[in-house]
Amino acid sequence: MRELFRFPDPVNETSARLVAAFVVAEAVVFLVTREAWILVPLTYGFLARVATGPTLSPVGQFVTRIATPHAEGWIRGRNADFRSRQVPGRPKRFAQAIGLSFTASASIAWLLDAHAAAFALIGLLAVAATLEAAFAICLGCIAYSAIWGCADCDDISERLRQALIEARQETAAQETRVAAPTAMARTEAVTSAEASPAMR
Numbered sequence: 001m002r003e004l005f006r007f008p009d010p011v012n013e014t015s016a017r018l019v020a021a022f023v024v025a026e027a028v029v030f031l032v033t034r035e036a037w038i039l040v041p042l043t044y045g046f047l048a049r050v051a052t053g054p055t056l057s058p059v060g061q062f063v064t065r066i067a068t069p070h071a072e073g074w075i076r077g078r079n080a081d082f083r084s085r086q087v088p089g090r091p092k093r094f095a096q097a098i099g100l101s102f103t104a105s106a107s108i109a110w111l112l113d114a115h116a117a118a119f120a121l122i123g124l125l126a127v128a129a130t131l132e133a134a135f136a137i138c139l140g141c142i143a144y145s146a147i148w149g150c151a152d153c154d155d156i157s158e159r160l161r162q163a164l165i166e167a168r169q170e171t172a173a174q175e176t177r178v179a180a181p182t183a184m185a186r187t188e189a190v191t192s193a194e195a196s197p198a199m200r
Contacts, residue, residue, distance in 0.1 A: 007053040009089025013136060014072055016092055018063045019049070020132035023099065027126035031119060039107045039118075046100035050093060087141075091150055095132075095140020099125060 023042070030038040045059050054060025075082045106121040131137040144150060 004055060005052055006055075007050075007089050007093045010086040011089050011092045012064075012068060013085040013087050015054075015060075015063050015068045016087070016138070017133050017136060018067050018071065019059055020129040022059045022063070023129040024126055024133055027122050027129065030122055031126065034115075034119075036110050039103060039110060039122075042122075043100070043103040043107050046096055046103050049096045050100050053089075053093075085136075088150065091138065091141035091144040094144040095138055098140045098143070099129075 023045070026038060026042045029035075030042065045057055048055075048057040049060055054064045072082070072084060102121050102125045106118040109115070109117040109121065128139045131139060
């Protein structure tokens with residue numbers, strides 16, 4: 001259960017932006033068609049992502065498993081130096097929670113026949129999601145940083161790469177320490193075996 005309700009940390013920013021693009025599309029469809037049922041998958045998507053990250057979110061699953069690898073592969077084909085940006089998970093989860101509050105409020109407003117309020121809320125959501133999708137400007141992350149502070153709310157890819165390098169070096173050093181006595185024992189065994197005929 002703990003794994004089910006785990007939010008990814010760090011978060012691939014490409015995935016976050018692609019999810020935001022889906023949110024923009026859903027919000028625009030709602031604003032254009034005025035079909036209330038669109039609020040259901042929109043609200044559920046935010047609820048699922050707040051609770052479980054991409055695990056129970058159909059959009060999250062599609063983005064992380066299919067869209068992000070294809071998009072980043074396409075970018076690398078044109079820019080070999082491209083590297084995924086990794087950002088902290090907690091601000092992104094907070095941003096999803098804000099999205100949930102907007103969509104849930106819009107759903108309640110619609111049920112109460114306050115359609116103008118529902119349109120306004122989804123319109124604001126569309127603007128925020130567009131900033132995230134098009135320009136990597138996460139208003140929820142900015143709000144998180146302003147409220148709680150976040151020393152590394154920006155790209156932490158380099159720090160993660162350095163940590164991975166250090167972990168690999170430590171693993172290699174441990175393997176060397178383990179292998180050294182074994183190699184010494186083998187050398188001693190060979191030396192002993194070579195010396196045995198002479199001793200006889």
